[in-house]
Amino acid sequence: MDASPLDLVFEPRLHGETVQQWVFRRLRRSVMSGRFPPGQAVTIRGLAEALGVSAMPVREALRRLVAERALVLLDNRRVRVPEMTARRFEELVTARTLLECEAAARALKIADAPFRRRLVALDRASDAAVEANDTEAMIETNLAFHAALYGGRADNVLMPLIESVWLQIGPFMRMALADLERYYPVDRHAEALAALAAKDEAALRRAIEADIRDGIGHLLEKLG
Missing domain, CATH: 1.10.10.10 (Winged helix-like DNA-binding domain superfamily/Winged helix DNA-binding domain)
Known part of the structure; x- marks a missing residue:
């Protein structure tokens, strides 16, 4: 059993x-x-x-x-779930950062008004989940936001690689959310949306990297 x-x-x-x-x-x-x-x-x-x-x-x-x-x-x-070491976790966070920053940058080419409106709606759902302290909804809406940002093309090569990393790091999301207020003081999704609207690739990459670092990267302190 x-x-x-x-x-x-x-x-x-x-x-x-x-x-x-x-x-x-x-x-x-x-x-x-x-x-x-x-x-x-x-x-x-x-x-x-x-x-x-x-x-x-x-x-x-x-x-x-x-x-x-x-x-x-x-x-x-x-x-x-496989045992997690600090070294493996650091490699997964690095892989997330590299893959997702690149995927976000490539989304700039297709980030028209309807694309951005969908992301805004998903971000509002994510904010509502945080406000309600609904852990399940927080995780699901966060995944949905990132998937919508990165997965806009049917022939997307990066999205399957990103999902592979999400699979390995996902079981530790609840641990990360326990300290959300301490480690995630800035709305990085809002920064990403502003960068998309401005078509500012550098700012978009910074927002996604900060989102990953603040959202889950801090767990290295506990695993180290």
Whole structure:
């Protein structure tokens, strides 16, 4: 049995989506948004029961998540989030910074008025989540804002790489949010939106780098 049931992200099954595809998408999103607590082992059986499916699609989804370095296999029935060292965390934060600053800069070419309005709406939703102290909404709206900023093209190469980093760093987001007021005094999303409107690439890169540093980079102090 699992130590405690996971609160998995709710993702409705899409039209034409197989059970296997839906299970993988839902588990992947759950890892990315921090629903798999660091150190807690979960079983295939427990996840299958939570999802209301057989063990087979869960086993295949976990195999893929292990391949993406989001989880580690403990035995043939259990998985957990990989242990995090200060060195690995620093490398992940560096990778996030490099990839996301570049992706944001490339978004300048497509940042027309409708594009920016969508980001403004997502930023307002993020602000509302912070105001309500809703951890789940804070994580989801933050992911949505960044995904909308970086993922504007169907042939986007950087977004899958960014999501790979999010998968590995996501389980530690709740730890970062515990000190949000202390480490995140400036609205970096607002800075990014202003830079987009001004078509100022340097300012946009600075805003995204500061957003990552203030949002999660400070955890290096705890992991060091």
